[in-house]
Amino acid sequence: MTFNSVLDDVQIYEAGKPIELVVREYGVDPKDIIKLASNENPYGTSPKVVSKLEEVSKNAFVYPDDSMYELKEALADKFQVNEHNIIVGAGSDQVIEFCVHAKCNASSKILMSGTTFAMYEIYGRQTGAKIIKTKDDEHNLYQFSLLYEEEGADIIFLCLPNNPLGECLDSQDVYKFLDTVDKNTLVVLDGAYQEFASYKDSAKSINPADVISKYPNVIYLGTFSKAYALGGMRVGYGISNTDIINTLYKLRPPFNITTPTLAAAIEALKDEEFVEECIVKNFEQMTRYEEYANSKGFEYIPSYTNFITMYLGEYNSKQIAQKLLEKGVIVRDMTGYGFNAVRITIGTQEQNTRVFTILDEVLKNS
Numbered sequence: 051m052t053f054n055s056v057l058d059d060v061q062i063y064e065a066g067k068p069i070e071l072v073v074r075e076y077g078v079d080p081k082d083i084i085k086l087a088s089n090e091n092p093y094g095t096s097p098k099v100v101s102k103l104e105e106v107s108k109n110a111f112v113y114p115d116d117s118m119y120e121l122k123e124a125l126a127d128k129f130q131v132n133e134h135n136i137i138v139g140a141g142s143d144q145v146i147e148f149c150v151h152a153k154c155n156a157s158s159k160i161l162m163s164g165t166t167f168a169m170y171e172i173y174g175r176q177t178g179a180k181i182i183k184t185k186d187d188e189h190n191l192y193q194f195s196l197l198y199e200e201e202g203a204d205i206i207f208l209c210l211p212n213n214p215l216g217e218c219l220d221s222q223d224v225y226k227f228l229d230t231v232d233k234n235t236l237v238v239l240d241g242a243y244q245e246f247a248s249y250k251d252s253a254k255s256i257n258p259a260d261v262i263s264k265y266p267n268v269i270y271l272g273t274f275s276k277a278y279a280l281g282g283m284r285v286g287y288g289i290s291n292t293d294i295i296n297t298l299y300k301l302r303p304p305f306n307i308t309t310p311t312l313a314a315a316i317e318a319l320k321d322e323e324f325v326e327e328c329i330v331k332n333f334e335q336m337t338r339y340e341e342y343a344n345s346k347g348f349e350y351i352p353s354y355t356n357f358i359t360m361y362l363g364e365y366n367s368k369q370i371a372q373k374l375l376e377k378g379v380i381v382r383d384m385t386g387y388g389f390n391a392v393r394i395t396i397g398t399q400e401q402n403t404r405v406f407t408i409l410d411e412v413l414k415n416s
């Protein structure tokens with residue numbers, strides 16, 4: 051059968067491996083599995099969210115509130131914007147999809163960093179758009195500017211901080227760049243890990259209310275999947291001016307957010323203390339990975355997020371990741387991105403201690 055030919059160039063997204071697979075394929079006891087490949091919050095679902103989920107489960111037969119009034123109000127309050135400036139998606143992934151489909155067709159161009167979040171390219175290619183990447187892997191605004199002058203772009207993606215590398219641009223540099231961008235180019239500021247970056251260094255902090263008041267062509271994206279510990283619930287959001295938001299709404303399927311998801315997100319926003327504690331522990335634990343890398347002579351990219359990308363020197367990262375997997379430690383091999391490195395989500399203290407022990411063992415036998 052022939053299909054839409056633009057799909058010939060679309061790669062299928064490869065998600066981090068689930069616990070169930072490691073149990074099935076390697077016979078590891080589920081309680082011994084350490085899942086550090088998807089940048090989830092390792093401290094688990096907050097107890098308040100769990101009890102809220104139990105409470106709403108009896109209403110499973112009713113369609114969700116499609117206006118998402120309560121969640122949008124809570125987000126509007128948190129970010130000091132109007133509810134009309136917000137769209138909620140099944141993960142911020144879905145909002146990325148809306149953005150791409152709102153702007154692009156086969157003659158469009160999308161500009162992004164050399165190595166960045168895979169979904170920008172996947173959604174882009176679904177429309178047949180041309181994907182333009184900077185030569186540098188990490189964000190380099192000088193190269194963005196040159197390519198933008200040369201080629202133009204319908205969408206520019208900036209990932210702040212960047213997944214899978216962990217670096218983050220300074221917000222002042224981002225704003226200076228935005229000043230140079232044509233108002234018909236949509237700029238997506240992906241803030242999936244902003245909570246981490248702005249805690250570590252206020253110079254990285256992006257204020258969505260400021261951004262949208264100054265730049266009518268920018269959308270800021272946030273998610274509940276990372277710091278807010280709701281990866282399994284699938285919820286994220288976009289903040290932008292009403293012209294953009296109203297257009298994205300044309301692409302939104304009805305009831306895209308389920309009742310339990312809405313309830314969980316609203317509850318999670320009430321418990322900022324939990325989120326902050328997790329972020330503090332994240333960076334405490336991050337230093338252990340830096341020390342570990344230094345002790346082995348491995349280079350790493352200084353990280354503003356909840357993961358660290360560590361080069362493995364003369365070891366083969368694909369083999370090391372596989373051997374870790376067989377011992378129940380799930381990390382992300384970066385060979386597919388052209389790096390002999392692994393990306394490891396920062397786990398809890400106990401998890402990280404075990405990761406170092408198991409990694410020592412694996413390295414010794416490699």
Ligand SMILES: *Cc1c(COP(=O)(O)O)cnc(C)c1O
Pocket residue numbers: 089140141142143144167209212213240242272273274275276281284285286
């Ligand atoms: C995780 C992630 C997202 C979105 O995740 P959702 O679970 O779909 O909200 C978006 N951008 C980046 C860079 C991410 O790492």
